[in-house]
Amino acid sequence: MQPTIIKKEAFQAIGISITTNNELEMSSAGKIPHLWNQYFQEQITNQIPNKTTQTETLALYSNYESDETGRYTYTIGVPVSTVIDTPENMTSFTIPAATYAVFTTRKGPLSEIIAEAWQDIWNWSKENKRTFTTDFELYDERAFDPNDAQVDIYIALA
Incomplete structure (x- = not known):
């Protein structure tokens, strides 16, 4: 999987967060699936003010x-025009302007394509410099059907 290289301006997002690491996420004790369940069950997207889109959800990797062996913050949320009025139970932050390697998954079940794409990214990272600042998965209208989805994964470059 060869990425497309793009520059992206800084933007802001609001969502719900956890701290985790890849070792934990590859076990049955992973926290990310529970966060997605919370996001949908509590209809978090409907609680976020100042959304800039109705069709995009982000999964952000930051801090x-x-x-890839250390801890990081994982946030599920949406892009916003301002982080003013961030609800108390949510996290807000600014994603800095950066150059990204954008990996587009194949179409398929979300549970398979995300894991596959990250394996490709980790292999690709052995020969390419990541910044480990903020990376994110972009879920748009192509991901509405979780059994036949396609996702873009943005990896910040040094």
């Missing part, structure tokens, strides 16, 4: 402790 990296080190590299």
Whole structure:
């Protein structure tokens, strides 16, 4: 899977967050599936003010402790025009302007395509410099059907 290289301006997002690491997420004790369940069950997107889109959800990886082996913050949310009025139970932040390698998954079940794409990204990372600042998965109208979805994954480059 070869990425497309793009520059993206800074933007803001609001969502719900956890702190985790990849070792935990590859076990049955992973926290990310529970966060997605909470996001949908509590209809978090409907509680976020100042949304800039109705069709995009982001899964953001930020506050990296080190590299893919360390702890990081995982946030599910949406892009917003301002972080003013962030609800108390949510996290807000600014994603800095950056150059990204954008990986587009194949179409398929979300549970398969995301894991596959990250394996490709980790292999690709052995020869390419990541910044480990903020990376994100973009879920748009192509991901509405979780059994036949396609997602873009943005990896910040050094």
